Amino acid sequence: MRPAVWMMMTVLAVTLGGTAQAQTRIFRDDFNGSAGSSPTQWVVETHYQGRGKFGQAGWVTGAGAMDVSVGRYNPEVPGTLRQTSLRTVQTFQPSPGRVLDFRIRARVWGQDQRGIVTAFFLYSQGQRNGAFRSDEADIEWLTNAAANRSDDSILISTWHNWNRDDPHFGVDQHPQFGTQISRLEPAGFDIGGWQTYTIRWGNGVLEFFADQPNGQWRYIGGYYGGQVPTHPMHLFVNAWAPDSSWPQAFDASLQPTSNAAQQAWHGMSVDWIEVVDRAAPN
Ligand SMILES: [Ca+2]
DSSP states (O other), X not given: OOTTOOOOOEEXXXXXXXXXXXXXXXXEEOOOSSSBOOTTTEEEOOOEETTEEEEEOOEEOSSSOEEEEEESBOSSSTTSEEEEEEEEEEEEOOOTTEEEEEEEEEEEOOTTSOSOEEEXXXXXXXXXTTEEEEEEEEEEEEGGGTTTOSSOEEEEEEXXXXXXXXXXXXXXXXXXTEEXXXXXXXXXXXXXXXXXXXXXXXXXXXXXXXXXXTSOEEEEEEEEGGGSOOSOEEEEEEEEOOOTTSTTTOOTTOOOBSOGGGOOEEEEEEEEEEEEEEEOOO
């Protein structure tokens, strides 16, 4: 039992432009426990992806943060990278007239190690419109886009009714292939420092923000209208290593080991994750 897992229903009233907008925190984890990720809120995924296999539970460090990382040694499958992926037990979907703000405070480590992707994203899949399709909304931090730099970029993307059995990338509302659009956007800061990011999802709106030092949110980018996911989605946080089929994210310098003594971890620390339901901005 982790006493420090918070599922708070906090109703706050803020005044914006003279109108009161109620906002409700519908999910929160501060990762203040002493063991692995909480099974009451998170499911640990175990499938293969890219150059490794998921199965590592997010490790709560005792310092109030959770490590989400890739290990070079995998005790389950030696010679394959050990990866971490967690998804929420619950699904989320914005109500009419509302938006959901999915927020994470995180610090990407090992920017010197290329070939790692850490991500905060929403995802669902299912059979619909005659194909196996997925909805998704992502923030991804590619160490290839951050190594030895202080003006890092982050990858944002939207997926709507994307056809997983006939995968095409960079398509917009195609009747067969669906939508998948990704953009590498300048973050304007070092992702290796503690930063807070937001995915805002509402009806026909998907926007990405980063908190600024003055507390205001800076708009990173967005997608609108028919590009925006509509199906209920789980929230995920993960760390993995793509293979050479994703050349922008792959790096051959990252190699697994079969020697447990050579274990090394690359990924990010997560201070907290929360979801806030609020009135859609005008
Ligand atoms: Ca924390």
